[in-house]
Amino acid sequence: MKKSLSLVLLLGAIIFSIYFNFSSVSADTIxxxxxxxxxxxxxxxxxxxxxxxxxxxxxxxxxxxxxxxxxxxxxxxxxxxxxxxxxxxxxxxxxxxxxxxxxxxxxxxxxxxxxxxxxxxxxxxxxxxxxxxxxxxxxxxxxxxxxxxxxxxDSIDQPGEYQLAVKYNKYLATATDGDSGEASMIQDGGLWDDNITYQLKNDGTAELTLTQAKMMDYMSYLSFDGTEMISNVDKENSENGTWTATIAASTVKKLVDGGKIIAKMTYSVPGMFTHTVDTVVVIESKMLVKADPLVTTAEVDPNSNTDASTSADINKEASTESNTDTESNVDSSTSVISNSKSNTSESTGNDDASVDASENTQTASNEIAKVKYNQVDDNDNDLNTLSMIETDGIWDPNIKIKKNSDGTITVIITQNKMMNYMTTVKFDGIEMTKNSSSTNATSGTWTAILSKEKAADIKVGNKILLNISYTIPNMFTHNVKALAIIESLATTLADDSNTNSQESIANNSNEKNDELAPLSAVVADNTANTKAIDNVATLLDTASANNKTLPQTDEENSMDATVLGLLTIISAVGLSITIFSVGRFRK
Missing domain, CATH: 2.60.40.1850 (Immunoglobulin-like)
Structure with a gap:
């Protein structure tokens, strides 16, 4: 009983081994x-x-x-x-x-x-x-x-040695593929071997070999799919030999299961006649006998990642931020910035751009919102990672909040650099106005008026969504989102450049407000000359309303010149009053 069981297991192992080997060879090639x-x-x-x-x-x-x-x-x-x-x-x-x-x-x-x-x-x-x-x-x-x-x-099979199991049928000209379905004399007479081998090369061509067992010395010509084959007669036995040919990739593609190839043969019977016979080579199966080694790793290119120019200097410390590309615009002659919907104001030297002071009266103090700018994910959620706006210092972290008399607020964001690349900005969904001295100016401000409802969102801890569009000249326009997270709010005195309408913002945009010297309060003793002080205060108010202060000259005494001018006016008024009083006293 044990011997019988062992014999069964042995036979099973042999059958399994034969099946496994056959399957591995006949499986689909790479x-x-x-x-x-x-x-x-x-x-x-x-x-x-x-x-x-x-x-x-x-x-x-x-x-x-x-x-x-x-x-x-x-x-x-x-x-x-x-x-x-x-x-x-x-x-x-x-x-x-x-x-x-x-x-x-x-x-x-x-x-x-x-x-x-x-x-x-x-x-x-x-x-x-x-x-x-x-x-x-x-x-x-x-x-x-x-x-x-x-x-x-077109792809090819993995290079290597292949074997075709074939049969040879009679050629019939009226048949679509030439196959009559009947065995030819080559098949019946066992003239050619029923296995054809070929070595597939890397370029898709192949070296094909057909073995002939007899009558080799009678053969004068053989072609395989139109390619003439070379006769190789056995030196010891002239009846035996092989036919070889380098076949094109187009022919190799036909070497598949069920494929049919036309072979033309010419043979001569010595001293009698010469015959030409067409035969259909029918491929019954194809098998990979031995595959050439296949490379599994990509070749390293020593010439890649090289720079032949020294002009491409890359700042490796610059921050990278994920951008959603919603539009790619290319203009070989004009930057996309000049065609954007943002309002870029150029300085024209118009000193009459002022607004009626009665329309700019504010009833509440202003605020400074201290913020940080974070990146967001695709759903506008905070990633708790600083945005390039923050890391590169593109925007000032202090946002000015001006409270208008009608309950709305004016938001002012200062941009320190790259202003000429920016096209549009939205603050809490409201499109902001771009204010810069020219299209090429690298700094400027963004302003927007928020409704009473949106003004209520300006609270410590709140996160305001920002939509920013910037353009790399002649390349891409990218949309980037960020969150302005309000960390603190500080109350400040009412600013001199009061605005409560989009029109007033546009009118004042011609003034280089960020280049004006700040106003300093003039402190004086309470004397009898209150009228003179009132006159000075009026002058200050007028100058403030019209932004008529000395521009920054990078000189340390530019502010002193302003104060000195005011003191001169005070002295002149005081001297006039003194002369007037002396005159009355003499009378």
């Missing part, structure tokens, strides 16, 4: 791209379905990419960039980091792919890609999709 250099037609989109064109990427990256497959079936994909290369810091394609080669403002991006990775390149498919760029202290990410329209070659 596909690779054939060796060669190919030109790909590509285009760039903002969406995976390739419905919206990415104007920026179609402008900066060439629509012609290069694909180079080496003898190991590794692939190198190369994109060319025609401009803006010096601003780019990194790029990726389908999850692969691209290496760069920079020459001035142009260059290339490339990636080496293993044979298994390269096979993922398919005509008609789209691939998520990204570039990171830096312009001054602004660092941004730009997502886009690359669509391969055409150019990727």
């Amino acid at each position: 596909k690779v791209l054939p060796t060669g250099t190919y030109t790909l037609n590509v285009s760039y989109y903002t969406d995976e379905n390739a419905t919206t064109e990415s104007k920026a990427m179609n402008s900066y990256w060439s629509n012609s990419a290069k694909l180079v497959v080496n003898s190991n079936n590794q692939a190198k994909l190369i994109f060319s960039q025609s401009s803006g290369m010096s601003m780019m810091t990194s790029a990726s394609f389908a999850g692969h980091k691209l290496g760069s080669s920079v020459s001035g403002d142009t260059g290339t991006w490339s990636v080496n792919l293993t044979p298994q990775e390269a096979i993922g390149l398919v005509n008609g498919n789209t691939y998520l890609s990204n570039i990171t760029y830096q312009y001054a202290s602004l660092v941004g990410n730009h997502d886009f999709y690359v669509k391969i329209n055409s150019g990727v070659p």
Whole structure:
């Protein structure tokens, strides 16, 4: 009983081993791209379905990419960039980091792919890609999709030795594929071996061998799918031999289960006649006998990530913030900033831009909101991470809150740099007005009037959503969100530049308020000359209302000049009163 059981187990093991070996050989072979250099037609989109064109990427990256497959079936994909290369810091394609080669403002991006990775390149498919760029202290990410329209070659089986199990049928000209379905004399006579072997090469071509067991010395010609084969007669036995040929990749594609190849044979019977016979080679199965080693790691490119220009100096300390690219605009001649909806005011020297003081009377004191600017996620939730607005010192952390007589408030945000890159800002959903001396000014302010309802949101601990749009000249327009988190509120005296309407903000925008010397209070003893002091106070009020104070000259005594002028006026008025009093006394 034990011997019988052992015999059954042994037979089972043998059967399992035979089945496993056969399955591993006949299983689907790995596909690779054939060796060669190919030109790909590509285009760039903002969406995976390739419905919206990415104007920026179609402008900066060439629509012609290069694909180079080496003898190991590794692939190198190369994109060319025609401009803006010096601003780019990194790029990726389908999850692969691209290496760069920079020459001035142009260059290339490339990636080496293993044979298994390269096979993922398919005509008609789209691939998520990204570039990171830096312009001054602004660092941004730009997502886009690359669509391969055409150019990727058809894949081939893994290079190696293959064996075809075949049969030979009679050729019938009237049949669609030439197959009559009947065995030919070659099949019946056992002229050719029923196994054909071929060695598949990296470029998709193959060295095919057909063995002939007899009548080899009668044969004069043989072609396989139109390719003439070379006769190799056995030197010891002229009846035996082989036929060999290098077949094209187009023929190799036909070597599949059920495939049919036309073979043309010519043979001569010595001293009698010459015959030409057409035969259909029917492939019943294909088997990989021995595969060539397949590279599993991408080749390292020693020339990637090199910079041939010293002009591309990147500030590694600049902060990077995730940006949502909702619009990419390219204008080769005019910056997008000049065409934006924001209101940029230029200084015209108009000294009459003033508002009736009665309309600017404020009934409450003003406030300074001390804030910090944090990043947000896709749902506008606080990430508790400082935004680039904070880390780069782009906006002042002190936001001015001016309380207007009608219950509304005017919010003023001061921008210290990069003002010329900004296009629009929204504060709690309200679009702000851009105030700067010119389109090229690097500093300025943003102002907006909030309703009574929104004014109630200005409380310690509250978080105000900000929507910021900035433009890298001739490149991208990005929308970035941030939260202004109110940490404290401090009460201040009423500011001199009182505004409570959008019109008054526009009228006063021509004055360089951030370049004006601050007013200092004039403190005097209580004397009998109260009328003179009242006159001085009136002069101060008038100057305050019209912003007619001395501009900053970077001189330490500019403020002293203002006070000195006022003291001169006081002295003149006092002297007049004294002379008038002496005259009355003499009378």
